[in-house]
Amino acid sequence: MKRKKIVFSGAQPTGSLTLGNYIGALQNWKALENEHHCLYCIVDLHSLTVRQDPKEFHGISLSFLTQYLASGLDPEKNIIFFQSHVPQHAELTWILGCGTYVGELNRMTQFKDKSEKNKDNVNSGLFTYPVLMAADILLYKTDLVPVGEDQKQHLELTRDIAARFNNLYGETFSVPEMYIPKIGARIMSLQEPSKKMSKSDVNANATIFLMDSEDTIMKKMKRAVTDSENMIAYRDEQPGIKNLITIYSSLTGLSIEEVVSNYEGKGYGAFKIDTAEVIIEFLRPFKKNYKDYMNNPDFIENVYKKGAQKAYGLAENTMTLVRERMGLVQK
Ligand code: ATP
Ligand code: LTN
Numbered sequence: 111m112k113r114k115k116i117v118f119s120g121a122q123p124t125g126s127l128t129l130g131n132y133i134g135a136l137q138n139w140k141a142l143e144n145e146h147h148c149l150y151c152i153v154d155l156h157s158l159t160v161r162q163d164p165k166e167f168h169g170i171s172l173s174f175l176t177q178y179l180a181s182g183l184d185p186e187k188n189i190i191f192f193q194s195h196v197p198q199h200a201e202l203t204w205i206l207g208c209g210t211y212v213g214e215l216n217r218m219t220q221f222k223d224k225s226e227k228n229k230d231n232v233n234s235g236l237f238t239y240p241v242l243m244a245a246d247i248l249l250y251k252t253d254l255v256p257v258g259e260d261q262k263q264h265l266e267l268t269r270d271i272a273a274r275f276n277n278l279y280g281e282t283f284s285v286p287e288m289y290i291p292k293i294g295a296r297i298m299s300l301q302e303p304s305k306k307m308s309k310s311d312v313n314a315n316a317t318i319f320l321m322d323s324e325d326t327i328m329k330k331m332k333r334a335v336t337d338s339e340n341m342i343a344y345r346d347e348q349p350g351i352k353n354l355i356t357i358y359s360s361l362t363g364l365s366i367e368e369v370v371s372n373y374e375g376k377g378y379g380a381f382k383i384d385t386a387e388v389i390i391e392f393l394r395p396f397k398k399n400y401k402d403y404m405n406n407p408d409f410i411e412n413v414y415k416k417g418a419q420k421a422y423g424l425a426e427n428t429m430t431l432v433r434e435r436m437g438l439v440q441k
Contacts (some may be wrong), residue, residue: 190414
């Protein structure tokens with residue numbers, strides 16, 4: 111029998127999850143849970159590369175875990191946990207960091223963007239962020255990493271780090287593949303459709319958050335930037351409309367062609383309102399689940415404690431091998 115593939119992914123607990131996070135990542139996480147061994151992590155150590163208010167950060171971290179569950183991830187099928195609960199992530203980061211060149215990290219576009227945005231805090235964690243991400247993935251001998259397109263460069267670096275280690279010390283890590291959705295790997299900002307929709311966008315109208323109220327969603331969608339072509343078509347020359355079609359298609363399961371043909375000859379106003387309604391409908395069960403889980407903190411605690419316990423065991427197996435390969439004296 112073929113062994114089930116191992117899947118690992120994560121999101122940083124900062125701000126609030128967006129529709130981009132859902133369509134680019136979480137929707138796929140759920141789709142993979144039956145046929146694979148999946149680990150879904152709240153990568154809280156990654157969030158520390160930007161200064162966090164401790165009290166707020168604590169609440170956001172728990173809220174993220176709750177949003178993972180509310181989006182339908184089954185805690186019986188998946189290992190759901192906090193990165194900081196499994197110290198091997200930090201240990202492997204150090205070891206892999208010693209095999210990663212400064213030149214490689216210097217090329218990372220996310221580092222360049224984020225250091226541009228946080229000029230007063232360009233810390234070494236921000237620089238070595240991709241090594242921690244490589245450690246997250248390699249620690250579990252991951253085969254598949256479902257992420258949005260913005261993570262491609264980090265994934266390629268992870269593959270290089272894994273292959274280099276295997277070459278030097280003998281076969282240790284799986285070299286993971288990236289798994290991105292065919293449609294929706296890059297949901298764009300509603301205000302500047304040439305930029306990705308981001309949690310941290312300063313323009314509040316640019317991003318739909320999963321926790322936004324129905325009114326807010328409707329308002330943001332009505333303000334979404336389109337163009338003057340007056341034609342609902344899926345093409346690069348109309349990035350705003352293309353993005354809305356992508357959102358509509360991803361949430362309803364209709365193909366791009368079906369969406370386009372349903373709206374042939376119709377105006378942008380109606381299409382925006384219908385897309386807003388699709389989003390609102392889609393988020394209704396999510397919000398109900400979120401409220402139910404929030405009223406049950408013991409359940410949440412049980413999920414992440416059990417998750418960490420399972421992840422710890424798997425991580426320790428890999429670390430024992432890594433330490434042995436490198437000649438570190440076993441404990
Ligand atoms: P920020 O934009 O503030 O850097 P983020 O929204 O990218 O944060 P992450 O926690 O870094 O948030 O990402 C979680 C997952 O969501 C990643 O797999 C990422 O690729 C995916 N993702 C994020 N934004 C989008 C988007 N606009 N379209 C598709 N996928 C996305
Ligand atoms: N860097 C990612 C979040 C992340 C991740 C991971 C994704 C950290 N570790 C491991 C997949 C696998 C981001 O910024 N979206």
